[in-house]
Amino acid sequence: MKLVVNTEVCSGHGRCYSLVPEIFEPDDNGYCDPNIADVPPELEARAMIGVNNCPEDAISVAKDGD
Numbered sequence: 001m002k003l004v005v006n007t008e009v010c011s012g013h014g015r016c017y018s019l020v021p022e023i024f025e026p027d028d029n030g031y032c033d034p035n036i037a038d039v040p041p042e043l044e045a046r047a048m049i050g051v052n053n054c055p056e057d058a059i060s061v062a063k064d065g066d
């Protein structure tokens with residue numbers, strides 16, 4: 001699965017990379033780095049914790065093949 005970060009609405013709360021640092025990383029300004037590689041199947045549940053806890057709904061999921 002792939003994740004897409006909408007940098008227009010990410011406001012740098014950092015919940016994603018605080019909760020799930022193995023997937024999300026901050027960029028130099030504390031915003032979520034939008035360059036997220038493919039999430040392997042075994043980490044999809046972890047990825048969804050970040051997706052569901054983003055207060056701005058800035059992270060969306062694109063299933064493989066979308």
Ligand code: SF4
Nearest residue numbers: 010011013014016054
């Ligand atoms: S939790 Fe959402 S708003 Fe906060 S840094 Fe992550 S993507 Fe951006």
